[in-house]
Amino acid sequence: MPYSMAFGFEVVIPLEVGLSTIWTEAYDASHNEEVLARDLDLANERRENALIRMADYQKQLAKTYNQKVQHRECLVGNLVLRKVVGNTKNSTDEKLGPNWEGPYKIVKLIGKCVYYLEDSKGKQVQRPWNSNNLKKYYH
Missing domain, CATH: 1.10.287 (Helix Hairpins)
Incomplete structure (x- = not known):
């Protein structure tokens, strides 16, 4: 109009x-x-x-x-690899740097698919990690 x-x-x-x-x-x-x-x-x-x-x-x-979607269910005590993300990436690594780091041991479950981790020396990782950023470690 x-x-x-x-x-x-x-x-x-x-x-x-x-x-x-x-x-x-x-x-x-x-x-x-x-x-x-x-x-x-x-x-x-x-x-x-x-x-x-x-x-x-x-x-x-x-x-x-x-x-x-494949759900990743992990139990306390399992060993997992943690995805290397921007804030955990080593600044000297470039394109060919590792995509996964670890193994880490699951210490505690604090919510649905959210875990606290511990490294191989027994030092606890500061913040919790979502299962989307973890995958089982097979040794």
Whole structure:
């Protein structure tokens, strides 16, 4: 809808003054109000339908992703390797540095898949580690 019609008046270019066009002939103010009200009602319905489709899509996406996830259950006393992340990486290592370090012994479980670790000398690691960053060590 043109800007001018929103305020109840119609602006026409000089050429349209002498010639009638579909735009000027088909415009009906009362019909326009009905169409605007109907479109406003449909906008809420369309928004709700879009939210339903988006929720369904996210549910399907999560289902597909979760089928591929392999949960790593570790027990206290197991030996694990810890993933080398940015703050634990040695600054002298470059691309070919190790991706895993350890082995570490699981000392305590503090939540779902969150563990405190201890190195081979018996020194406890400062912060807990999530099982996503651990993998079993087979010696």
